[in-house]
Amino acid sequence: MIRPAITIFCSLVVNITMAQEIPKILSQKTNYLPDFSFAGYHFGESQIPESSGKIINAIDFGVKANDQLDDSKALLKALKAASAINGNVIFQLPAGRIILSDILYIERSNFVLRGAGSGENGTEIYCPRPMMYLKDPESLAELREYLTTFDKRQRETENNVDLPFSQYAWSGGFIWTQIPGERVKSYLDKYEPEPNVLAKVSSGKMGEFTINVSEVKNLKSGDIVELQLFNKDGENGEIIKDLYQGAKVKPGSHHWQFPKLPIVRQQIEIVKISGSKITIKTPLTISVKPSYQAQLAEWKHLNEVGIEQLRFTFPDIPRVAHHVEPGNNAIFLTRLFNSWVKDVKITNADSGILAEEISNVTVQDIITDGPHLSHYTVTLGGVHNVLVKNLKIYNKTVHPLSFNTFATKNVYQNCELFADPLLDQHSGANHQNLFDNITVHITADKNKSYYLFGGGGAEYWKPSHGPFSTFWNLNVQVLNPDQTKPVLLYGMKDGPFARIIGVHGNTKFEIKYEPDAYIEFLNTSMEKIPSLYDFQLSKRLKK
Template sequence: MKRQTLFICYSLFIGINVIGQELPKILTQKPVTNYLPDFSYAGYHFGESQIPEVSGKIINATDFGLKANDGLDDSKALLKAVKAANAVEGNVILQLPAGKIILSDILYIERSNFVLRGTGSGENGTEIYFPRPMMYLKDPESLAELREYLTTFDKRQREPENNIDLPFSQYAWSGGFIWTQIPGERVKSYLDKYEPTPSFLAKVSSGNMGEHTIIASEVKGLKVGDIVELQLFNKDGENGEIITDLYKGAKVKPGSHHWKFPKLPIVRQQVEIVKISGSKITIKTPLTIAIKPSYQAQLVEWKHLNEVGIEHIRFTFPDIPRVAHHVEPGNNAIFLTRVFNSWVKDVTITNADSGILGEEISNVTIQDIVTDGNHMAHYTVTLGGVHNVLVKNLKIYNKAVHPLSFNTFATKNVYQNCEIFADPVLDQHSGANHQNLFDNITVHLMPDNNNSYALFGGGGADYWKPSHGPFSTFWNLNVQITNAEKITKPVLLYGMKDGPFARIIGVNGNAKFEVKYDPDAYIEFLNTPMDKVPSLYDYQLKKRLKK
C-alpha cells in the first residue's frame, strides 16, 4: 500500500493509491460518509433513450426560394420556411440543403416536435454563414428586461490598463441566431418588479436531499406525468436557513444576491410527477437539497417545448476583432430556452462569440459538437439556469474565456467525454450552481514557469459567490502535458478558492499531478488510471436502469 500526501490549501487530505483497486471508495463506502450525487438522470428522456432519427412531414427550405452558394442573403426564404413548418401538425422537419446559406436574422423555433436539419456538419454538408452580429438587428423583445438591468445597474467592462470602459452587451450571455422560445415567457429573472406570479400547483413542506418523495399540500390540478418546476426560496435575509443548507456550513462567504431578491427562487428543478398518494408526491429525479418549511417551496407550472432538435449543420461567423470581455457583439449560434427532452447533435461552430447557450432548459442532450476558429470566444457550450443537461463529445479547438462552464442556477448537469485543446479551464460560474459533473474530460495544457496550471475556474460576480455549492464532481480528468518529457516533478493543478466539498476522483495523465482545490475537497485516485469506471455518468445510469 502506497500512501501519498495530497496538498490542499488550508487542509491536508490523505489519499490511498492501491495497486489493482477496482473501484474508488466513494462508490463502495458503507455507510455513506462522503455524499456523491446521482447524475444519471441528465440528458434526453433522463438518459433512458437515444436521440431519435425523427420522421415526419419534411419542409424543404429550397421550396421557399432558398438557394445555397449563390452569395445572396437567405433570411427571408428561411423565415418563410419556418412559418410553413409551424403550420404542420405533428412531427415536422425543416430540411436545409447542402452548401452555404447566408442568415442575417433570428430564426425562432416556437413549437414542439420540430427538427431543424442540415445534411451534415462537414465540408460537403450544410453551412449557415452569419455576415454580421446580432447587435445590428432589432433589439429582441424578450431581452428588454436584461437591457434595463444592464443600464439600471450600469453594468460595464472596466479595464483601465487597457483603456476600456464599455457597457455590457445584451448578447454576452444571451441570444442566438437559432433561438428556441415560448413567446412572452420570461426566461431569466433580472429585476424583482418583473417577477411574475407563477401558476401555483402545490405547496411543498419537506423532502430529503437525494430522495424522490416530497410532502405537499394545497394541491391544485397536479397529475402524474406533469413536468413542473420545483422552487425553493430564501425569504429570511442574509441569515436565511437555506443559505446554510445550500452550502452545508462551508467556510465560504455567500454574496448578496442570495438574499436581495426574495421573490427569486434560489434553487429550482424541473421535475416529472411519477406518483401522487395523498400528501406524498413522488418525482422522477432526486432532490438536490433538503426542503424545509421556511423555504416556502412550491410546485408551479413550467411552460416548455418538447422534442425540438437541431442537427447536422455547420455555423460559421467571420473572424472579427475581439474588443473585450462582456462586450461581445452577438455572434452567437444557438440559444436554447424553454425546451425539455430535446437535442442538438452533429454541429460545428466556427468563430462564434458563444456557440450554444442554455437557459431554463431541462433534460436536453447536446452531443457531437465541435467549436473552432481563430476568434476568442466567451463561451463554447455553456449551461446556466438549467437542470439535467448532458453535453457529450464536445471538442474545443478554439480559445475561450470559459471553455466548459456551469453557470448560475445550474444543477445536475454533465459534461461527458469532452476535450479541450487550447487553454483549458473547467469553470463554475457562481450563482447557487451545485451538483454538476465534469466526466471523463481530457485537457491539453502547458504548465507555467512554476510547474503549475490554473485549471479550476471560479468565474462570476462577487454578489453571486461562492463559485459553486457542495458536491460538484470531477471524474476521470485526463491531463495531457504538451512538454511532458521535460517534467521532472508533479504538476500542480489549482485555481478554485471557494468551491466547497468538491469530489475530485481520478486526476491522471502523462505526468504526475498535485491538486489544490478549496475548501474541503474529497480527492481520490490521484495519478491512478480510471480503467474500471472511466465515466461516472455511464456507471450510474447502467446501475439505475438495472434496478
C-alpha cells in the same frame, strides 16, 4: 504495497492501494456523491431519435445555397410554413452555404431543424454580421433595462476600455428556441411574475424522490413542473446554510436581496401522487424545509425539439473586450424539455450554444474552432439535468466549459479541450454538476503549475459553486512535461466539498482546490469506471 503519500493542498485525501479497483466514494455513505445519471434526453433512458415526420424543404421557399445572396427572408417564410403544420415536422436545409442575417425562432414542439451534415459537403449557415445590427429582441427587454439601470460596463483601464455590456454577452442566438412572452431569466424584481402555483411543498430529503405537499391543484402523474425553493429570511436564511452545508465560504448578497426569486429550482416529472405525498422522477438536490416556502409551479416548455447536422460560420472580427461581444452567437436554447442538439460545428462564434431554463436536453457531437477568442462554447446556466457529450474545443475561449448561475445536476462528458483549457464554475447557487471523463491539453507555467479550476462570476453571487460538484477521470496532458516535479493544478478558492476522483495524465500532479475537497485516485486513471455518468446510469437501469 501502499503507494507513497503525495502532498495535496486540500483538507481530505484518500490514499489508494495498487489492488483497489474502484474508488471508495462509490460505497461510502459518509462522503455524499450525487447521482448524475438522470441528465440528458429522456433522463438518459432513450437515445436521440432518428427524425421522422412531415418534411418541409427550405429550397421550396426560395432558399438557394451557394449563390452569395442573403437567404433570411426565404428561411423565415419556410420556417413559418413548417411551424404551421400539425404533428412531427422536419425543417430541412439544403447542402451548401446559406446566408443568415436574422433570427430563426423555433416556438413549437415536435420540430426538428436539420441540415445535410456538419462537414465540408453539408449545410453551412453563414452569418455575415452580428446580432447587434438586428432589431432588439422583445424577450431581452428586461435584460437591456437591467444593464442600463445598474450601469453594467466592462472597465479595463489598462486597455482604455469603458464600454457598456452587450445584451448578447450571455444571451441570444441566430437559432433561438422560445415560448413567446415567457421570461427565461430574472434580472429586475419588478418583473418577477406571479407563478401559477400548483402545490405547496413542506418537506423532502436531499437525494431522495418523495416530497410532501398540500393545496394540490390539478396535478397528475406525468406532469412536468418546477420545484421552487425560496429564501424569505434574509442574510441569515436557513436555506443559505443548507445550500452550502456549513462550508467556510461567504455567500454574496444576491442570495437574500431577491426574496421573490427561487434560489433553488428543479424541473421534475411527477411519477405518483398518493394523498399528500408526491413521488418524483429525479432526486432532490437539497432538502426541503418549511422555512423555504417551497412550491410546485407551472413550467411552460417545448418538447421534442431537435437541431442537427449543420455548421455555423462567423467572420473573424476583431475582439474588443469581455462582455461587449456583438452577438455572433449560434444557438440559444430556452424553455426546452426532452430535446437535443447534435452533430454541429461552430467556427468563430462569440458564444456557440447558450442555454437557460431547459431540462433533460442532450447536446452531443459538437466542435468549436476558429482563430476568434470566444466567450463561451457550450455553456449551462439556469438549467437542470443537461448532458453535453463529445464536445471538442479547438479555439481559445474565456470560459470553455462552464456551469453558470442556478445550474444543477448537469454533465459534461467525454469532452476534449485543446486551447488554454479551463473548467469553470461561474457562481450563482450552482451545485451538484459533473465534469466526467474530460481530457485537457495544457502548458504548465515556469513554476510547474496551471490554473485549471476556474471560479468566475460576480461577487454578489459567490461562492463559485455549492457542495458536491464532481470531477471524474480527468485526463491532463502536459506539453513537454518535466517528470522530475509534479504539476500543480489550482484555481478554486471558494468551491466547497468538491469531489475530485481520478486526476491523471502524462506526468504527476498535485491539486489545490479549496475548501474541503475530497480527492481520491490521484495520478491513477479510472480504467474500471471511466465515466461516472455511464456507471450510474447502467446501475440505475439494471434495478
